[in-house]
Amino acid sequence: MANIGKITRISVRDEFPDEARNFTPWLKENLHHIGEKLDLNFLDAQTEVSVGRYSCDILAHDSDERRIVIENQFGNADHDHLGKILTYAAGLEADILIWIAEDFLPEHIAALNWLNSIASEEDSPSFFALKINLIKIDDSNPALEVNPIVRPDQWTRQEKVARISREKSDKAKKYNEFWTHFIPYFDSVKPGFKNRTPPYDSWINFPSAKPGLQFTFYFWKGKYPTISLGIVGGTKDENKKTFEKLQTHQSELNSKFPELDWYDNPGNKSKSIEYYIDKEYDFSEENRKDVMEWFSKNMQAFESTFNPIIQNL
Structure with a gap:
């Protein structure tokens, strides 16, 4: 009989005691985990970028010179971080905004979907919500699990068409x-x-x-x-x-x-x-x-x- 291990999901906080000092620097150096899910190549990533009295967790660019803001938090998404996302969208003139949390309330998912739906121009910002967890198989080292739960409708279509075009x-x-x-x-x-x-x-x-x-x-x-x-x-x-x-x-x-x-x-x-x-x-x-x-x-x-x-x- 095959030896199948048991998957266990654990809180991100179990491996990263402090979000700003531990998780954000680690994420900056491991953005390929997100890039693979969204088909993005991250470049020039910086942490704690000042926006007035606030600091954006991560600011990066991609190969198309689009400005990408990443705001992450432990636990459930909250109104405070939704407000920060909107502040950074304006203050940094971001093209892509990625909100990362361990879970999202239906109200926050609806808010991001609404922001994506009212984008009228091709260069309007795109909003994403990524749910993250750490998983272990038996006694293995933890691995980051990334699940996109909000993305612009046109993003999926455009990226799929572009990928097929490239592959052909x-x-x-x-x-x-x-x-x-x-x-x-x-x-x-x-x-x-x-x-x-x-x-x-x-x-x-x-x-x-x-x-x-x-x-x-x-x-x-x-x-x-x-x-x-x-x-x-x-x-x-x-x-x-x-x-x-x-x-x-x-x-x-x-x-x-x-x-x-x-x-x-x-x-x-x-x-x-x-x-x-x-x-x-x-x-x-x-x-x-x-x-x-x-x-x-x-x-x-x-x-x-x-x-x-x-x-x-």
Whole structure:
């Protein structure tokens, strides 16, 4: 007879004594648990971000530059945290708001569903409620269980259509296959990198030493291996100032990477500094290792060169 274990659900507080000091920092480093449920890639996560007299638990961005607010609490959801969610939506101009609790009252579920239903514009904020618990099987270590109980109706449709579209694309499958091999490869030099789902897109990001700036591996024009530093997290004026500050180091940076491309993108909020190899990658297994080595070697040099400068901006 099969040996089937017993599942036990325990309170989050049993493993994390203090929400702010224990659970929130842990969640910041393990946002892939939520990302996998909502099909989101979290970038540049910060904790305790000031909003007037209040502090948002976690503020992050995704690969589409959407601003994501996460508010978590132990026990049952309450009116106080609903008010905070609305405050952060306005104060941080959030695109996605995720409320996490161990249980939700019908009134709070109805409130979030109503907020989603009255969103009239495509760029209106999206509200989510996630019910969390810790589970154990017999004497195993606890694992986080995440159950979305509120999400916008259009979100499910849009994400499903987008996922099917990506999966049907031959190019997307090639990207996914490459990242599936590259993520564990790069994790050997940057531990923690493997805690992500291989995307079907031509790029993959990770945070720099400063919130709002991110490093990216991608294939320019879908075929040229490229690494970049993106300035994406601030307003248009803030990003322009950051870009201009980095330009004061242009001689130093160009001496280490002689063919850096500086993209001011005057009409856009985001700016970038990029370095690529002028050699097409055919996504063959035969050439995969060479591209992974180029990505890894040059990104390590890129990161070690830019991060000290970024920290002092």
